[in-house]
Amino acid sequence: AQSVTQLGSHVSVSEGALVLLRCNYSSSVPPYLFWYVQYPNQGLQLLLKYTSAATLVKGINGFEAEFKKSETSFHLTKPSAHMSDAAEYFCAVSEKNDMRFGAGTRLTVKP
């Protein structure tokens, strides 16, 4: 079965610094990959998704992710962090009709 591993349960950056959240996937077939964000006491919202159209995927709020098949990775980046980016981020993989999530990475942004 497909799965994802998120490296680092907590990441802390200063406002204006680069954000890098790591995700590696395991899948027997070309996967569909997603990043979701969860703000406190809310459900998850889609940031971006990869469905094989392009390896560099741009999402909302200035986030982007690059699919690297050779590294089985789908890391999330943002050039300059804002205070409003503080949240929990989940990588997810889907092969058929279900979607499996990573354990999540909590992003803290320091002023």
Next chain:
Amino acid sequence: NAGVTQTPKFRILKIGQSMTLQCTQDMNHNYMYWYRQDPGMGLKLIYYSVGAGITDKGEVPNGYNVSRSTTEDFPLRLELAAPSQTSVYFCASSYATGGTGELFFGEGSRLTVL
């Protein structure tokens, strides 16, 4: 726009009690899902449905049951509640086949079993 609506938002159960978490969506999505979220564990898939009358087990189905009699509704039943079922439960729906579609989530139901 209502989207995905879950009730109740909070509930405390005693060990051995039963209850149903309600989920309804107004987007005419065929695909619906139940996840549980535990700290540091991400979201675990409990059950999913690809259409009315069709359900299937996810990663952690034990202790739960579902039904899908209509496109709109996908209730999750907890029988004989146990402390291990203390969690936040999320219902989600999707429009696309083959797992390519975005999941739309409800706001969650926080369940405590004492």
